[in-house]
Amino acid sequence: MGQDPGLRRLALGTLLAAYPGPVPPEWAVDLVADGLAGHTLFGSNVHGPAQVSASTAALRSGRSDVLIAIDEEGGDVTRLAHATGSPYPGNAALGAVGDVALTRQVYQAIGAELAGLGITLDLAPTVDVNTVDDNPIIGTRSFGADPVSVAAHAAAATAGLQAAGVAACAKHFPGHGATVADSHHELPTVDAAPDLLRQRDLPPFAAVVTAGTKAVMTAHIRVPALTGDGPATFSRAALVDLLRHEYGFDGVIVTDALEMKGAALAAGGIAPGAVRALAAGADLLCIGAKVDADLVERVAAEIVAALGDGRLERTRVEQAAGRSADLAAWTRTADRTTATPTDLGYAAARRAVRVEGVPTGLDRSLVVQLHADSTIAEGRVPWGLGPHLGGTEQIRVVAAETDPADLRQRAGDRPVVLVARHLHRLPGGPELANALAATHPVAVVEMGWPATWRPDAVRAFVTTYGASHANGRAAAEVLGLAR
Known part of the structure; x- marks a missing residue:
């Protein structure tokens, strides 16, 4: 039946x-x-x-x-x-x-x-x-x-x-x-x-x-x-x-x-x-x-x-x-409206950025993005400062597998900008940030949920409250890195 x-x-x-x-x-x-x-x-x-x-x-x-x-x-x-x-x-x-x-x-x-x-x-x-x-x-x-x-x-x-x-x-x-x-x-x-x-x-x-x-x-x-x-x-x-x-x-x-x-x-x-x-x-x-x-x-x-x-x-x-x-x-x-392209999202992201310290003199930095796994909800969506950097050099590393001395050598006399999501709980992340900041001008861009932890002796700590394309552009602009 x-x-x-x-x-x-x-x-x-x-x-x-x-x-x-x-x-x-x-x-x-x-x-x-x-x-x-x-x-x-x-x-x-x-x-x-x-x-x-x-x-x-x-x-x-x-x-x-x-x-x-x-x-x-x-x-x-x-x-x-x-x-x-x-x-x-x-x-x-x-x-x-x-x-x-x-x-x-x-x-x-x-x-x-x-x-x-x-x-x-x-x-x-x-x-x-x-x-x-x-x-x-x-x-x-x-x-x-x-x-x-x-x-x-x-x-x-x-x-x-x-x-x-x-x-x-x-x-x-x-x-x-x-x-x-x-x-x-x-x-x-x-x-x-x-x-x-x-x-x-x-x-x-x-x-x-x-x-x-x-x-x-x-x-x-x-x-x-x-x-x-x-x-x-x-x-x-x-x-x-x-x-x-x-x-x-x-x-x-x-x-x-x-x-x-x-x-x-x-x-x-x-x-x-x-x-x-x-x-x-x-x-x-x-x-x-x-x-x-x-x-x-x-x-x-x-x-x-x-x-x-x-x-x-x-x-x-x-x-x-x-x-x-x-x-x-x-x-x-329902009455439906259609979108007209605006800069609304990017302007909103800029208003959200919070800066501690002095984010100047970083325009010729080495940008180091620390690998972070994505959740299933997020999926594998690109994040970070990369699309907004122009000629600034960027590398991607796994914090726990990275020797600070190698980064110092790569950076030379340039400052280092560390870009991370949830740096405080990233395996090897806090240790890497502290080791670099002890000998080098370092700025941190935190693109995850902010925590109270801060690395020692960093020049600037920038919180974006997210890792969208708009958040990345806002951070790059604040640090003087945007093309």
Whole structure:
């Protein structure tokens, strides 16, 4: 006996899939026609504006109100500019500037660019309060460590995106900012009492709900006092009791990618995870980045099976699909603006730079970029001062494998500019910086989340609050290195 086509269509209406390459394959468009809620675009799907526009048009040929999502946060997380780095600073830089009107402007500009390409849902802004300096996954993606400030910027970012006609999706509920683990690889635990969550992590979510955000994304984190042994993505107490009832959110609850270890390990796989997320109150399920037609069909079939065996009630799945459809309808009718090229992002990045010491006499430096691994969220996006240096010599080294004497010899009588992300926790980084500064004029450019640690005797310490293309240019200008 075959699968009920009506139930298959209902299940597909809760799923956000993805596809490989720059051209949507036939199956990706066919699934949209069959009722799939939408697709998420990743860097591998982006080769240029004309190509992206052609891709979104192809997806809309399957259904005009298909949701087309992307992680375009500005700063360190960009898909549109994955080949060069974002022309916009990220949240940490905007939080450092402290101008909520600027934050709204930047996000409206990002939204206008997305709208012009046919993208309708931005999986942004990140509204986590980054209260742990060594948080491995949020960091510069956060507006800061103060809940009141983060809430104000979160509301402004949401308003800016949606003013451009692109739905915002605030993430990661109930707050990923106090973790020291990455939910792409494991299930982090935030051992906080509900009252602490309300004071520290939840104010930005209250703010975006008030600002009218169309969507909120769940976090694959465990908060024992709230979610028990599982992640928030599978917790009815988090999604329904807290987000829906206490905070009054009536939009779409979107899951973070179900392929992430923080969800998949807890559920025993992507398809069982989809059922658990729906049962907990999620509406739109991000399957992940590595998706093919077979995976989508397996997830849909598991949802249909759960409807048959009592794990899911039909009214719950109809509610989820209905909310996703309502979001799609809004994106089709919203007033959309298109982008006009400006220097907005670069000007904002310059306002964010903080300088300690004296950044002069560095125009003929040797620039040394210290290798730093990227997170899965960031991807392999170029960063640093390289594109902005003109004739200034730059080399790239691994701090722990570098002899300071070799760098001194290479530099000769030139100053050294060390460019790093999270220099204080980079293996061998602090030791290298201190050893060089003991005998050489040294400036440091910190492009990660700032820490209180400073090397001894450096001439200047420059903090950019991010590593986007715009942040790199701002640092090069401050140091007199920009071409």
